[in-house]
Amino acid sequence: MRLTFDVDAVVLDIEGTTSATGFVVDVLYPYSRSRFGALLAERADDPEVRRAVTQVRELLDEPDADAVRIEKALDEWLDGDVKATPLKTLQGLIWSEGFARGDLVSHFYDDVVPVLRRWHGDGVRLHVYSSGSVAAQRAWFASSPDGDLLPLVDGLYDTENAGPKQEPESYRRIAAAAGTEAGRLLFLSDRPGELDAARAAGWHAVGIRRAGEPYYEQGVGDHAQAGSFDEIDIISTGISISGSTT
Numbered sequence: 551m552r553l554t555f556d557v558d559a560v561v562l563d564i565e566g567t568t569s570a571t572g573f574v575v576d577v578l579y580p581y582s583r584s585r586f587g588a589l590l591a592e593r594a595d596d597p598e599v600r601r602a603v604t605q606v607r608e609l610l611d612e613p614d615a616d617a618v619r620i621e622k623a624l625d626e627w628l629d630g631d632v633k634a635t636p637l638k639t640l641q642g643l644i645w646s647e648g649f650a651r652g653d654l655v656s657h658f659y660d661d662v663v664p665v666l667r668r669w670h671g672d673g674v675r676l677h678v679y680s681s682g683s684v685a686a687q688r689a690w691f692a693s694s695p696d697g698d699l700l701p702l703v704d705g706l707y708d709t710e711n712a713g714p715k716q717e718p719e720s721y722r723r724i725a726a727a728a729g730t731e732a733g734r735l736l737f738l739s740d741r742p743g744e745l746d747a748a749r750a751a752g753w754h755a756v757g758i759r760r761a762g763e764p765y766y767e768q769g770v771g772d773h774a775q776a777g778s779f780d781e782i783d784i785i786s787t788g789i790s791i792s793g794s795t796t
């Protein structure tokens with residue numbers, strides 16, 4: 551079944567939506583795991599590392615946690631795919647350097663890039679909202695197998711600049727930052743809790759269900775769903791339900 555939305559902007563989740571969770575877990579996670587120790591030891595004075603370490607200590611409620619304890623916590627969060635903000639900050643530092651060095655190339659499902667190019671060509675604004683840090687998102691889109699996709703993207707949002715993905719307030723912040731009415735925004739994600747939060751903020755939301763992804767069997771509750779981006783049409787009239795133009 552095809553889905554049609556009259557919106558001005560589409561906001562994209564990454565893992566499970568544009569890209570395979572398996573790739574993130576099997577390629578990116580080991581890459582960061584093997585580099586946490588050196589990052590914590592050699593760059594402890596880097597302001598971003600220091601800020602993330604402070605956040606880890608706060609989350610653990612262990613103000614004196616040393617580098618060994620911090621690394622253990624990061625590894626445990628990796629094992630559980632826990633989307634802790636300081637984990638994502640440190641991964642973002644490591645991955646963006648890995649992408650820049652050419653060690654890493656990102657992954658997008660086959661249907662995604664042609665559809666993103668079409669929507670962008672049609673004047674639909676594209677934003678990203680992922681638990682992966684903005685630095686990681688930037689590197690991910692810049693180093694795709696199809697080349698640099700960053701020119702397609704207007705805004706990048708993560709759990710630091712927008713907030714947790716399961717809270718409606720985060721979606722209100724993104725709408726304000728993007729300068730777009732809630733009813734003119736469409737969120738695509740694999741996780742029902744994120745779709746619920748977007749809808750509670752007045753956005754349109756579609757669950758992306760791809761066979762083999764962790765949330766495939768659970769489904770997306772009562773949200774509209776699509777198996778690929780090909781099933782979604784965007785028309786952008788610029789006319790909101792209340793009749794005002796954007």
Ligand SMILES: CSCCC(=O)C(=O)COP(=O)(O)O
Pocket residue numbers: 563564565566574578633638641679680681682683686687690715
């Ligand atoms: C380029 S971001 C890498 C993926 C990642 O670490 C992540 O947590 C993605 O989570 P999402 O919110 O996009 O499902």
Ligand SMILES: [Mg+2]
Pocket residue numbers: 563564565566567739740741
């Ligand atoms: Mg996801």
